[in-house]
Amino acid sequence: MSDIILEACEIRKHFPVSRGGLVAPQRGVLKAVDGLSFSIAEGETLGLVGESGCGKSTTSKLILLLEALSDGAISFRGKDVTQFTADDRRAYRRAVQAVFQDPYSSLSPRMRIGDIVGEPVRVNTRVRGADLKGRVRKVLNDVGLSDPSIPANYPHEFSGGQRQRIAIARALALEPDMIVLDEPVSALDVSIRAQIMNLLKELQQSRGVAYLLIAHDLAVVRHMSNRIGVMYLGKLVEIADSDELSLHPLHPYTQALYSAALPSHPDIPTSEIILTGEVPSPLDPPSGCPFRTRCAHAMPVCAEVPPPLREAASGHCVACHLYASSN
Amino acid sequence: MTRPILEVKDLRAHLMLRRGAVKAVDGVSFDLHSGETLGIVGESGSGKTMMGLSLLRLLPRPAGRIVGGSVIFDGEDLLAKSEREMRAYRGSRISMLLQDPMTSLNPVFRIGNQVAEPLTIHQKLAGRGLRDKVRELLRLVRIPAPEARMSDYPHQMSGGMRQRVVGAIGLACQPQVLIADEPTTALDVTIQSQYLRLLKEIQQETGVAIIFITHDLGVVARMCDRVAVMYAGRIVEIAPVRDLFNNPQHPYTVALLRSLPKLEERAEKLYAIGGQPPSLMNLPKGCAFTARCGLANARCREAYPPQIDIAQGHMARCWRTEEKAHV
Numbered sequence: 122m123s124d125i126i127l128e129a130c131e132i133r134k135h136f137p138v139s140r141g142g143l144v145a146p147q148r149g150v151l152k153a154v155d156g157l158s159f160s161i162a163e164g165e166t167l168g169l170v171g172e173s174g175c176g177k178s179t180t181s182k183l184i185l186l187l188e189a190l191s192d193g194a195i196s197f198r199g200k201d202v203t204q205f206t207a208d209d210r211r212a213y214r215r216a217v218q219a220v221f222q223d224p225y226s227s228l229s230p231r232m233r234i235g236d237i238v239g240e241p242v243r244v245n246t247r248v249r250g251a252d253l254k255g256r257v258r259k260v261l262n263d264v265g266l267s268d269p270s271i272p273a274n275y276p277h278e279f280s281g282g283q284r285q286r287i288a289i290a291r292a293l294a295l296e297p298d299m300i301v302l303d304e305p306v307s308a309l310d311v312s313i314r315a316q317i318m319n320l321l322k323e324l325q326q327s328r329g330v331a332y333l334l335i336a337h338d339l340a341v342v343r344h345m346s347n348r349i350g351v352m353y354l355g356k357l358v359e360i361a362d363s364d365e366l367s368l369h370p371l372h373p374y375t376q377a378l379y380s381a382a383l384p385s386h387p388d389i390p391t392s393e394i395i396l397t398g399e400v401p402s403p404l405d406p407p408s409g410c411p412f413r414t415r416c417a418h419a420m421p422v423c424a425e426v427p428p429p430l431r432e433a434a435s436g437h438c439v440a441c442h443l444y445a446s447s448n
Numbered sequence: 449m450t451r452p453i454l455e456v457k458d459l460r461a462h463l464m465l466r467r468g469a470v471k472a473v474d475g476v477s478f479d480l481h482s483g484e485t486l487g488i489v490g491e492s493g494s495g496k497t498m499m500g501l502s503l504l505r506l507l508p509r510p511a512g513r514i515v516g517g518s519v520i521f522d523g524e525d526l527l528a529k530s531e532r533e534m535r536a537y538r539g540s541r542i543s544m545l546l547q548d549p550m551t552s553l554n555p556v557f558r559i560g561n562q563v564a565e566p567l568t569i570h571q572k573l574a575g576r577g578l579r580d581k582v583r584e585l586l587r588l589v590r591i592p593a594p595e596a597r598m599s600d601y602p603h604q605m606s607g608g609m610r611q612r613v614v615g616a617i618g619l620a621c622q623p624q625v626l627i628a629d630e631p632t633t634a635l636d637v638t639i640q641s642q643y644l645r646l647l648k649e650i651q652q653e654t655g656v657a658i659i660f661i662t663h664d665l666g667v668v669a670r671m672c673d674r675v676a677v678m679y680a681g682r683i684v685e686i687a688p689v690r691d692l693f694n695n696p697q698h699p700y701t702v703a704l705l706r707s708l709p710k711l712e713e714r715a716e717k718l719y720a721i722g723g724q725p726p727s728l729m730n731l732p733k734g735c736a737f738t739a740r741c742g743l744a745n746a747r748c749r750e751a752y753p754p755q756i757d758i759a760q761g762h763m764a765r766c767w768r769t770e771e772k773a774h775v
Binding site for chain 2: 172175180282283298309310312313314315316318319337339340341343344355363364367375377378379381382383384385386387388389391393399400
């Protein structure tokens with residue numbers, strides 16, 4: 122196992138919210154991320170899956186330091202981010218980059234491609250002039266945009282897939298150690314998705330960059346990730362090696378999620394586990410296990426004690442009382 | 449074989465822009481039988497949504513215009529109807545479900561009133577009869593506590609629930625044809641699965657024929673009896689769903705199927721279709737896929753391929769397929 126570059130330990134993000142009237146609002150707390158722990162090794166891809174509202178995007182914002190932690194700790198190469206000096210913080214922002222879902226809103230329409238890709242370099246280093254231009258051209262080349270006219274063009278002149286390539290080039294320009302990919306292909310067309318997924322994998326192989334991949338498409342996550350974590354209502358319910366998780370999901374939610382995924386061929390039999398109801402509101406999560414209200418195996422203990430994340434098999438952790446005895 | 453409920457012949461719909469005509473639908477033919485589900489797959493810009501809209505003559509005005517072909521519904525040509533006659537069909541005998549339940553419901557009217565609208569207009573229901581029918585419809589789409597939910601506003605419901613309300617509106621007058629344009633794209637995996645199952649059940653109860661427009665081949669594999677693949681405004685292949693997945697003929701279909709990441713097994717690298725779909729304003733003379741096709745030759749660039757029958761109900765438009773068929 123190679124070195125851990127980023128570790129999140131029991132991270133929490135709680136948003137205060139007020140419900141009800143102007144006069145006597147009820148104060149509440151939305152626990153978007155509630156005690157999440159994971160680590161990412163050098164050159165590895167960790168996928169986080171879950172349905173909307175499970176806290177995946179908040180997690181990515183916490184990692185990118187775009188939101189302050191309510192509790193818990195994130196350490197980067199052994200250093201706690203809350204103890205960062207201004208210099209550490211700058212170094213972190215160089216080392217951890219992001220690619221977002223929608224390449225139509227993540228690129229400024231008023232900047233030329235050369236400026237968009239060069240901006241992080243200009244802000245963070247002393248590289249200027251011809252060196253900067255050369256660096257921009259090289260990184261654009263790496264993402265498959267080799268036409269020499271590209272740096273002078275504006276985003277509207279490019280298709281969705283090309284824009285996502287530009288966003289990837291921008292993230293790569295500083296040669297980061299890790300890139301947070303927040304739904305990087307879900308806004309793209311099917312035929313373009315494969316191009317971008319292949320590109321991301323190639324770049325990872327050639328540069329050894331680690332990815333934190335946030336996505337809701339299970340097949341995409343399976344294809345891209347070494348390990349996969351499944352989130353439900355702000356908590357990690359299961360985390361394991363990608364193949365292990367896809368073939369032997371243990372948590373009832375993971376099982377239901379995988380069984381609800383659409384088949385890639387009409388002959389694949391569907392043995393769907395039917396989940397009743399919808400995800401409970403994170404403002405008022407169930408006591409104990411967050412999934413117990415929709416779980417077919419719920420037991421009295423599930424309402425009382427939140428199940429801790431335990432190792433059920435080698436490298437396969439699950440937070441469920443069903444597997445308590447096996448330990 | 450009984451007569452199809454809907455026969456579309458050589459339908460052409462163009463968008464007249466200042467810069468020229470966009471050939472969004474360029475000679476589409478298919479038929480649809482009662483109780484069956486026809487999938488229309490294609491990437492964005494392939495004309496699938498415009499095709500759906502033109503069946504109901506709801507193209508965006510003033511740019512959108514149907515320039516040729518016929519749409520025979522239950523023996524009558526819809527394109528020959530007056531606007532007033534057309535209104536008696538829409539939402540009554542043919543209805544449409546749109547992608548985004550946020551925008552297809554009116555935020556300032558109660559759910560009950562919105563479900564009631566087609567019933568008051570087309571079936572002249574009122575009073576208690578209307579209320580009973582609305583309740584029955586909400587029950588049909590599995591809204592819990594329909595009586596109480598009738599007085600809710602759309603914002604009080606979750607996405608999955610809203611999409612079911614849209615379904616109730618579409619099904620209110622027991623249409624013979626339901627055009628579903630990406631109705632599950634905005635939904636989460638488990639909610640999408642619930643919704644697809646619901647549509648299937650309703651279809652079995654009512655015998656409605658469904659045209660399912662989607663970009664997701666997984667939805668097709670789960671839902672459809674037959675599939676039409678659209679590329680650049682034309683149907684390039686149409687086949688029963690198993691034939692299409694087992695024996696795809698058009699190079700575009702082959703590429704599309706190969707580019708999908710699979711949940712069942714993991715490939716190192718996905719097959720990616722190079723390039724971009726062509727601009728619909730400036731289509732090449734021959735086959736529109738030539739620029740991205742590995743098999744293209746001079747004839748492909750010269751003339752658009754005719755319909756080539758592969759098997760019963762399986763048609764592809766590709767010169768190379770024809771050559772193979774002759775060998």
